[in-house]
Amino acid sequence: MSEETTSSVVLDNRRYWEAMAPYRKGETVESLLSGTSVLNDHERAAVGDVRGRRVLQLACSVGDEALTFAQLGAHVTAVDLAPSHLATGRAKAEVLGLVVDFQEQDMMNLDQDVTGFDLVFISWGGLCWAPDIGAWARLVAQRLNPGGSLVVSEHHPLWEVLTVADQGQLSVSGDYFNSGRDGYADPLKAPEITRTLGVPDLPHRSFVWSIGSVVSAVLAAGLTVRSLQEFAEPDMYPGLGDGAGSLPATYLLTATNGRTQP
Numbered sequence: 001m002s003e004e005t006t007s008s009v010v011l012d013n014r015r016y017w018e019a020m021a022p023y024r025k026g027e028t029v030e031s032l033l034s035g036t037s038v039l040n041d042h043e044r045a046a047v048g049d050v051r052g053r054r055v056l057q058l059a060c061s062v063g064d065e066a067l068t069f070a071q072l073g074a075h076v077t078a079v080d081l082a083p084s085h086l087a088t089g090r091a092k093a094e095v096l097g098l099v100v101d102f103q104e105q106d107m108m109n110l111d112q113d114v115t116g117f118d119l120v121f122i123s124w125g126g127l128c129w130a131p132d133i134g135a136w137a138r139l140v141a142q143r144l145n146p147g148g149s150l151v152v153s154e155h156h157p158l159w160e161v162l163t164v165a166d167q168g169q170l171s172v173s174g175d176y177f178n179s180g181r182d183g184y185a186d187p188l189k190a191p192e193i194t195r196t197l198g199v200p201d202l203p204h205r206s207f208v209w210s211i212g213s214v215v216s217a218v219l220a221a222g223l224t225v226r227s228l229q230e231f232a233e234p235d236m237y238p239g240l241g242d243g244a245g246s247l248p249a250t251y252l253l254t255a256t257n258g259r260t261q262p
């Protein structure tokens with residue numbers, strides 16, 4: 001990854017994530033060895049049979065999902081900004097006897113040879129680190145083979161901006177339409193390590209991409225949106241009570257590059 005071509009926002013975010021590395025290890029090797037899939041049922045259905053497919057995971061962190069794709073028989077490239085997270089992923093791959101090509105890359109500025117994929121996957125707090133959703137979607141479209149798929153499985157942007165305040169009242173703590181934010185107004189939206197250990201306390205900037213902005217960016221990049229599902233996850237609105245089941249907490253978008261693969 002070249003520091004010259006990487007934006008200052010991304011470099012700040014890299015320092016932030018790198019500082020989290022000693023505390024963020026993901027699933028244990030034992031758990032992955034026992035066949036635990038870190039992909040949920042919706043994700044498994046969306047990615048389909050990945051055996052023999054070339055899969056690119058963006059913002060892979062310590063690589064649990066990438067390792068799961070490899071366990072399922074895919075040829076996996078997994079990129080992340082933070083070298084220490086990638087090192088954790090590589091160490092797990094070695095113990096598991098799996099091959100994953102972990103690469104230190106800015107997902108906004110991928111090397112030219114990171115291309116030719118049947119599936120691009122991003123999930124759970126990955127997309128919020130893209131400073132420009134239009135540029136991100138264009139880059140993904142360029143790296144997909146004809147007929148290849150994009151699967152985005154993410155926190156819902158409405159969840160990102162809603163906070164359960166005292167006595168189960170909802171308040172608006174972010175701007176659904178104005179994406180950039182420094183830090184987190186609602187601690188629940190910060191990475192788990194930051195919430196539980198208070199680290200790292202370094203500048204970082206993430207982005208709330210509205211559903212409309214994601215769909216529009218994907219369409220403008222020339223991809224065809226195949227599905228957009230929104231899910232309730234009541235546990236993600238702790239303290240809200242029954243109403244939590246009536247709000248979206250996550251979403252899953254699938255899109256393809258032209259014709260669908262057989």
Ligand SMILES: C[S@@+](CC[C@H](N)C(=O)[O-])C[C@H]1O[C@@H](n2cnc3c(N)ncnc32)[C@H](O)[C@@H]1O
Nearest residue numbers: 017059061080081082106107123124125126129
């Ligand atoms: C919440 S984590 C990863 C989500 C992953 N699905 C998981 O559950 O482990 C966010 C990751 O995004 C990475 N990241 C942030 N900005 C990035 C960028 N511009 N390019 C690549 N990775 C980035 C961070 O280093 C961090 O590892």
